Amino acid sequence: MADESLSASVVGGSGFTGGELLRLIDAHSGLEIQQATSRSYDGKSVGSVHPNLRGTDLRFSDPEDLESVDVLFTATPHGVSMEQVDTFREVADTVVDLSADFRLDSEAQYDEWYDGHSRPELLDEAEYALPEINRENLVGADLIASGGCNATATILGLYPLFEHGVLSGSEQVVVDVKVGSSEGGAGGGEASSHPERSGVVRPYAPKGHRHEAEIEQFLGTSVSFTCHAVDMTRGASATCHVFPDGPVSKGDLWGAYRETYEDEPFMRMAAGGSGVYRYPEPKAVAGTNYGEVGFELDPSNKRVVVFSAIDNMMKGSAGQAVHAANVALGFEETAGLEFQGLHPVGAP
Amino acid sequence: MADESLSASVVGGSGFTGGELLRLIDAHSGLEIQQATSRSYDGKSVGSVHPNLRGTDLRFSDPEDLESVDVLFTATPHGVSMEQVDTFREVADTVVDLSADFRLDSEAQYDEWYDGHSRPELLDEAEYALPEINRENLVGADLIASGGCNATATILGLYPLFEHGVLSGSEQVVVDVKVGSSEGGAGGGEASSHPERSGVVRPYAPKGHRHEAEIEQFLGTSVSFTCHAVDMTRGASATCHVFPDGPVSKGDLWGAYRETYEDEPFMRMAAGGSGVYRYPEPKAVAGTNYGEVGFELDPSNKRVVVFSAIDNMMKGSAGQAVHAANVALGFEETAGLEFQGLHPVGAP
Amino acid sequence: MADESLSASVVGGSGFTGGELLRLIDAHSGLEIQQATSRSYDGKSVGSVHPNLRGTDLRFSDPEDLESVDVLFTATPHGVSMEQVDTFREVADTVVDLSADFRLDSEAQYDEWYDGHSRPELLDEAEYALPEINRENLVGADLIASGGCNATATILGLYPLFEHGVLSGSEQVVVDVKVGSSEGGAGGGEASSHPERSGVVRPYAPKGHRHEAEIEQFLGTSVSFTCHAVDMTRGASATCHVFPDGPVSKGDLWGAYRETYEDEPFMRMAAGGSGVYRYPEPKAVAGTNYGEVGFELDPSNKRVVVFSAIDNMMKGSAGQAVHAANVALGFEETAGLEFQGLHPVGAP
């Protein structure tokens, strides 16, 4: 149990998830920011990159000058953390990594989906950061791997159906994901430029998206996964089309979701009702660590349609990381993550 | 064969599809606009409602004062055309209806999907407006039913696979559609208001969308259809996830699409390649009558993912109507539909 | 000084500013929500209208059933509060009104700019809610008038120049404002519908905007004010073009702004520097109570260009109201208003 403030640093503080981590640490009653590293912006104010943080005094440090700290959040490109993990663990008791480097359980998976792994012996030790499916193992964990945003949206949507036997793993599962432009990261590139990227419905990973590996690892089944870029900056929305073998009622579905999520501080149900907002929507959770799930039963096609929405930068990344750190370190689970989101909000 | 200009009028000229019809007729070398009716805007200039037409002199007429004309385009709410069809056919030799009233073949379908039909004896007579699947019957047709936008996107995407035996009709077909806000029509409403509608990924027809009926009618199989509102004004994009029974190669797929569409003046293929735009995108066809189709093979899931993109106001409505009229009346198929679209373009 | 929680209610809780008030009260350590009234949504959950508040249990009450409370926030249409102010003050010791009804000092101004005033004797008693220019008078105030969003943006931008003698009141002042769609309020209407409203640069108040009255009242000079709708949901940005009579240096300007705002908890300067964000931007303050001001000197035209950006729903409305209530009631000024904003964020 954390009695007093712990110190926290962010490696890769000038990226989008790095910026979110800085914002969350700033609002966290139990954490105090020590360093934000950035090779490119070394010495510059954090607010010059993240304008929402213009009110803070913090300046970026050189990543070579990493100081000892209680918790280290590493928001580095994939492949970097596995190389630097010894340094990270040397300076910090608890390391929360936001890359893909420690999400999967086995070296074989990294060989299949990524370019292999240089420290496979740590894979077993690392804990997946999603408390909704891994809370027990996160308590006291010292190497934590924050999940992929699209995988998180999908897992949160489908996990209750597997957990409660609505799906067995032998059924066809189609996952059609829509994501915002922040997934592409800071810095630009032609496909991410505003004239090319705005207003799109663009298939960008029609098949073989690496997040399939995480989904399969936690749901125990492969999924037919396709990802589209749509016009928003934050948000990931997964529509899962599943075809249970046997008959399923709305009551069964409500039961499965309620039992799984009713005590979860960050999960909300939205399935029907009246008004404009009847199902999960990325807008409704933008800027927050909430996940929303909902469903509809389509009896004429023997189909269940599951909707899941998160903010890819939060529940799908920085928020999940802080949530997991809270569990690991004994903080209130919601510490630093109290923001309720906005209404109205455009394309956040 | 049309030797000289034919006169054309638009019933329901102040709506979105009505406005598009006026624009297309204005640019059509063989049509001359006679009337645009609007009860609410009677006497006002067309440009006061459709600002792109500010340069024209046309004013809205009272729908009661409908004059004789060669071709009548009726852009009325569903249920209106079946009541007024006798009047329409009295004033015009050729009637092209843009509502759902004459799209389906049988009274039973209207009983199942709509509120029944008051003139079922005309259903057999009416011809579906999509030349790609019904060109032969459109020649000389005098009652034409322009298709639904989501149905059109889906049919264009899947038709070649059924036509060439890649799919037999017994397979699971999931259709996940993303559409723009113009589908909601002119006039507003809370769900369509900018603060609520912008930036959404909103499931608005999770199941039981009426366009399923048209799709089933032309593909001969039911589909698991779900529709989402996304942040664009124009455009409908259908991602179809299908699971052929037997083995399928990329060559089979290219073959099926090429044979079906290679002579079509408005169909384009986009399946892979380099650069930012690799698959069909609503942006790439915005404002035009083009349809784009493409696909990807996902062998590890035995899946074919089909992408289809149209402008819902054009290929999915007004453009399709003019194209069908061109076929029916013997004009060049592309007359009035020559616009190539824009690049770059935001969220058109 | 507030030792324990005070109770707070919101009249007009289903509107946009009403929803923001509910969010802010929920996050306020010293306030506890008692009622949110809404005639249309009486009995419905607050989350069914404001999806970000889906996690709360609160339901809307009938406005006729208003209970006694410590602080009452009234987010009613203009003209309603002046009629109901006696009821409001009967149920609450402190009333914070978010309409225009008590912003101006004199009956004559309401005759000139609005449809007159039914309770002019209260105008002198009411205090304008902007602490940056009226903090002293807000302490202990029991009738507070939250300012207009466009007026707030303009006043915050120009006030330091008048306060420090850079402007005397005799100069030409042009204020060119750009605002988001939430200014139109909830509910829709054709001009606010997504297809018509998205992507616009639309002059909607070329002259004679009512906020001119507030601006004139606090700056002591008339301004040439023009307002444009642009494509964002939240935000108001004022660009003020002013032409000081005498020579002005950058140092003079920095001095004026720093002296005025350096101790203000919600004011930030942004004037030049490097990177993408060099000047005030609505995006940088979206969802927060911050105001940003900055400037540029244009010697060749003897012009100072002042930029000012706020979130119209926050600093321009609900946030300003809570800030003023904090001052009036002796809370920490930042209570309930700690949110730092997001980066990246699209069109919030």
Place this chain on the structure above:
Amino acid sequence: MADESLSASVVGGSGFTGGELLRLIDAHSGLEIQQATSRSYDGKSVGSVHPNLRGTDLRFSDPEDLESVDVLFTATPHGVSMEQVDTFREVADTVVDLSADFRLDSEAQYDEWYDGHSRPELLDEAEYALPEINRENLVGADLIASGGCNATATILGLYPLFEHGVLSGSEQVVVDVKVGSSEGGAGGGEASSHPERSGVVRPYAPKGHRHEAEIEQFLGTSVSFTCHAVDMTRGASATCHVFPDGPVSKGDLWGAYRETYEDEPFMRMAAGGSGVYRYPEPKAVAGTNYGEVGFELDPSNKRVVVFSAIDNMMKGSAGQAVHAANVALGFEETAGLEFQGLHPVGAP
């Protein structure tokens, strides 16, 4: 007078204005495309870069392999055309340059606003491409300089007031411009990346914008010019705040604009009226060569507010270039420029 098709090539065909030129030439009854050069995309299909042109067969050529042609459009970065102008004029009888290199009349201006000029002797010979102010000199011209988009919007808005004596040149003129992201050109960059660029109201040229030079050249007075990036892809909107010395009536203003523009094929007035669209809007002219101007009289501030809207890629660049070429070569002025624009349209 052009009796048969002339051949036309585009230097810099892969950029945004290059793509628009290709689209316009394709639709032009009197021009036939010969080459589109691009160093980076040499050999690739034009449609792989400009997806709206996927239906054409044209491939990019190496700029070193420029062939003889009747008209050459050069869409090169500033500074390139002045270096290569001899080559351009050798291969083509008529050269229309879309860079800034030949827009200004004197070497001194290039020294002041740009990095000097290497071929100042050609400045006098080159004709400014805007027919509304320079038609007479464009007839038969063989070196044409297409204007800057912001300058064009401003000049079109203010020119009639100077021409008809409403303004004399001694008055204060404030020009507040809002522009879309296509002004930044193809290729990206951090400030143009979608997450940073969407939803902005961003001052990007608070003072000293180079287009001031063109404006001054044609209006004969300096202007206080400030430019903001807003969330659209295409479009430039200028709001001009001017303060005439003497009394001005609405009739005077209507008179000035009507006399100047009533015979112009691409100019439209929008000043008041009813409905959603009362003033010039970039949306209303998106994709077209139209310019819209309008105004409002603000007697209490002795101000005239002028609104001007164009598509920066069209009237502000490629469309202006083709229009000028039509005048120079004796084509119908509207040839290739017949597109009427769309309604509804989002953020084109």
